[in-house]
Each structure stands twice: as C-alpha cells, then as structure tokens.
Amino acid sequence: MTKGLIFIFDHIDFAILALLKENSRIQWKDIGQKIHMTGQAVGNRIRRLEDLGVIEQYTIVTNKAKLGLSITAFITFFVESTNHPLFQKFVMEEEAISEVHRISGEGCYVLTGHFATNEELEAFLAQLLKHGNYRVSLSIGKIKS
Known part of the structure; x- marks a missing residue:
C-alpha cells in the first residue's frame, strides 16, 4: 500500500x-x-478490500474442545535475552499455539x-x-469469539 494515501470505506464495505x-x-x-447490489459489484468491492x-x-x-483440546491457556511470556527470533521460531512451529502477540506493559508476548x-x-x-x-492463566469459559 502506498504510504500517505487515505482510503475511504463506506457502509457497503462494512x-x-x-x-x-x-x-x-x-x-x-x-x-x-x-445489500441490494449485483454479485459482480460485490466481487469488485471484495477484490478492492483484498488489494488494500x-x-x-x-x-x-x-471448536477446540470438541477436537479434544479442552484446555485453553493464555501465557504471558517474558523473554530473558535479546534472542527474540529464536523464541519466535519456536512458537511459530508449535501447533498448540494459535496466537502470539507482542505486547506492551507487563511481559513481552501473550500466547494463546x-x-x-x-x-x-x-x-x-x-x-x-x-x-x-511465563505466567499462565487458564480459560474457565468462552463468552465471545
């Protein structure tokens, strides 16, 4: 995307x-x-949203629980070294981890x-x-996806 350009999205896009x-x-x-448009017009809008x-x-x-994965853990992780790439490689290859966020505040990353x-x-x-x-918090119930 070109830096500095502003793109306008309307109610139809949303x-x-x-x-x-x-x-x-x-x-x-x-x-x-x-939404009262042709399929072709919708397709053009979707391609634009993809291109942008x-x-x-x-x-x-x-549903992780129905797949036998009944434990959901939220792990706040504190990297002890400056070797973040090694840690990042480890979590990217770990199938049990579905999300990794670099965070501000307490900790360096939050893993799901x-x-x-x-x-x-x-x-x-x-x-x-x-x-x-690390510090671990376990989910006791999902309220919203």
Missing part, C-alpha cells in the same frame, strides 16, 4: 465485511441480494494455546522455559 465474518463462504450473489489489505485471509474457526491434557501443557511450558519465564 456490510460486506460483516457478512463475510458471519460466513466467509457466502456467494457474492447472496451478499448482493442482502483490509481482507487478509479467509479461514475457519474450529490449546492443549488436550495438563501434561501436554506442562511439557510445552518446560520447553518454553528455555526461552524465558
């Missing part, structure tokens, strides 16, 4: 995004029927992990200790 968030597989013609980087990817959300058992969580945390210290 309506399209809302419908895609509900169902990323929805057909353009179905979106068009809901507003839409980064299409994905699915799975999903584990089948406490033993799996403990094994991951043992590996994590090679890179620094």
Whole structure:
C-alpha cells in the first residue's frame, strides 16, 4: 500500500465485511441480494478490500474442545535475552499455539494455546522455559469469539 494515501470505506464495505465474518463462504450473489447490489459489484468491492489489505485471509474457526483440546491457556511470556527470533521460531512451529502477540506493559508476548491434557501443557511450558519465564492463566469459559 502506498504510504500517505487515505482510503475511504463506506457502509457497503462494512456490510460486506460483516457478512463475510458471519460466513466467509457466502456467494457474492447472496451478499448482493442482502445489500441490494449485483454479485459482480460485490466481487469488485471484495477484490478492492483484498488489494488494500483490509481482507487478509479467509479461514475457519474450529471448536477446540470438541477436537479434544479442552484446555485453553493464555501465557504471558517474558523473554530473558535479546534472542527474540529464536523464541519466535519456536512458537511459530508449535501447533498448540494459535496466537502470539507482542505486547506492551507487563511481559513481552501473550500466547494463546490449546492443549488436550495438563501434561501436554506442562511439557510445552518446560520447553518454553528455555526461552524465558511465563505466567499462565487458564480459560474457565468462552463468552465471545
């Protein structure tokens, strides 16, 4: 994207995004029927949003508990060295970790992990200790996705 340019988004763009968030597989013609546009016009809007980087990817959300991953851990991580790339490589390769955010405030990163058992969580945390210290909070219930 060119630096300094301002892009204007209107209510139609936001309506399209809302419908895609509900169902990323929805057909353009179905979106068009809901917002009173042709499928082709919707497709043009979606391509523009993709080209501008507003839409980064299409994905699915799975129910981790139904897949046997009933433990959700939020891990605040404190890197002990300046070797952040080694830590980043480790978490990027770890399947149990679904999100990693670099943060300000207390800690360096927040990780979201999903584990089948406490033993799996403990094994991951043992590996994590090679890179620094951590604090873990466990989810006791999901309120909103």
